[in-house]
Amino acid sequence: AQSVTQLGSHVSVSEGALVLLRCNYSSSVPPYLFWYVQYPNQGLQLLLKYTSAATLVKGINGFEAEFKKSETSFHLTKPSAHMSDAAEYFCAVRAGTASKLTFGTGTRLQVTL
Amino acid sequence: DTAVSQTPKYLVTQMGNDKSIKCEQNLGHDTMYWYKQDSKKFLKIMFSYNNKELIINETVPNRFSPKSPDKAHLNLHINSLELGDSAVYFCASSPSGSGVWNEQFFGPGTRLTVL
Numbered sequence: 001a002q003s004v005t006q007l008g009s010h011v012s013v014s015e016g017a018l019v020l021l022r023c024n025y026s027s028s029v030p031p032y033l034f035w036y037v038q039y040p041n042q043g044l045q046l047l048l049k050y051t052s053a054a055t056l057v058k059g060i061n062g063f064e065a066e067f068k069k070s071e072t073s074f075h076l077t078k079p080s081a082h083m084s085d086a087a088e089y090f091c092a093v094r095a096g097t098a099s100k101l102t103f104g105t106g107t108r109l110q111v112t113l
Numbered sequence: 114d115t116a117v118s119q120t121p122k123y124l125v126t127q128m129g130n131d132k133s134i135k136c137e138q139n140l141g142h143d144t145m146y147w148y149k150q151d152s153k154k155f156l157k158i159m160f161s162y163n164n165k166e167l168i169i170n171e172t173v174p175n176r177f178s179p180k181s182p183d184k185a186h187l188n189l190h191i192n193s194l195e196l197g198d199s200a201v202y203f204c205a206s207s208p209s210g211s212g213v214w215n216e217q218f219f220g221p222g223t224r225l226t227v228l
Contacts, residue, residue: 034216043117043203043219044156088154100169101217103156 002027002095006104014112019063019078021107023091026072031093033074034101035065038088047089050074061085086111116140117220119204125226126194134189134223136204144168145187146217147179148203156203162187163209191225199227 007022025031032051036044048059055067065076074091091104117138126132138145146169147159160179161169167179176192191198204220 036219038154041222043221044205044217045219046216049216090156100158100161102158106154106156108154 002031002093002100002102004091004093004102004104006089006091006107008107009105010108010110012110012112013081015083016080019076019081019085019109021076021089021091021109023065023074023076023104024072025074025091025093027093027095029095031095033065033067034092034094035059035063035074035076036090036092036103038090038106040087044090047076081109081111083111083113085109117204117206117218119202119220119223121223122221123224123226125228127228128194128196130194131190131192132194132225133191134202134204134225136187136189136220138185138204138206138218138220140206140208140218142206142208142218143184144207144209145181145184146205146207147187147189148205148219150201150203150222152200160187160189194225194227196227199225201225 003026005024034049035047038044048057050067058064063078088106090106092101120135144163146161150156159173162181165181178190181187201222201224203222205217207215207217
């Protein structure tokens with residue numbers, strides 16, 4: 001079984017501030033983890049993915065995430081928020097060879113001036 | 114453009130009607146999916162096809178029937194539409210069903226409103 005918990009359905013940061021979106025996972029086998037972004041009225045776009053090659057993963061648009069097995073976490077960060085980062089962010093997990101991708105409930109990021 | 118495309122983008126219909134949503138991908142992928150995103154943005158997989166064969170069928174009412182005429186297309190037909198079917202439906206594709214790290218590419222979504 002696999003699941004993802006995203007803490008905080010809504011996060012608000014000032015432009016230029018650190019972005020931290022939290023994701024904790026549960027998986028019975030080593031997980032493959034993903035972060036997707038959804039801009040208003042659009043489909044989902046992959047930000048980054050963890051595939052066991054490196055625990056710190058860099059993605060597009062300056063985002064990165066660190067896999068911490070001891071904490072079962074895969075939090076998404078960006079050092080300096082930009083107005084264009086305002087969107088819905090989804091963490092997702094796939095366990096082992098199962099082809100099903102399980103998504104978290106999403107976190108809406110708001111960026112204010 | 115290489116992408117996953119869906120038609121229509123918006124679909125407004127009456128309860129009890131039958132409707133279809135079409136999905137096409139020109140990425141050469143083997144696997145395609147249908148997801149439902151509800152009003153709270155919760156995204157849940159409905160079906161997955163690999164090389165035209167159904168490999169995932171979540172607990173979905175049998176009023177929903179996917180059809181894959183070929184690897185590049187996965188259509189979703191919905192019979193006897195209900196109010197609760199109102200949602201955004203996303204099609205996605207990925208290179209291989211067994212490649213667990215393979216990225217899924219999503220279409221722009223179809224917003225279905227049942228009145």
